[in-house]
């Protein structure tokens with residue numbers, strides 16, 4: 001679908017075409033929404049006390065939990081907001097630039 005935006009500087013609010021609308025819940029499960037992240041949280045398992053405070057605060061439900069324990073970060077949906085890093089009382093999470101993290105991933109894969 002394409003829209004004609006010509007002359008939009010003069011549009012009034014009621015001339016703006018309707019954009020994408022989310023009509024139901026749970027749609028993020030079908031879409032990877034973390035690909036525009038610029039920083040990612042890194043989990044330091046040696047410092048983690050499994051308090052799950054990060055899980056309670058993550059606005060994107062991106063802290064993965066299995067059998068009542070944190071088991072990682074869902075990078076397909078994490079948006080890199082850093083809330084989990086801020087709330088972790090044990091410094092078991094830290095932020096890393098996405099660029100550096102991807103370079104590290106590539107090095108480890110080779």
Ligand code: SF4
Pocket residue numbers: 043047048049050051052053054055070087088089090091092093
């Ligand atoms: S808040 Fe920190 S210590 Fe608690 S589960 Fe999350 S990473 Fe682990």
Ligand code: SF4
Pocket residue numbers: 040041057058059060061062063073077078079080081082083084085
């Ligand atoms: S950085 Fe934000 S979105 Fe990603 S896991 Fe932490 S709290 Fe959730």
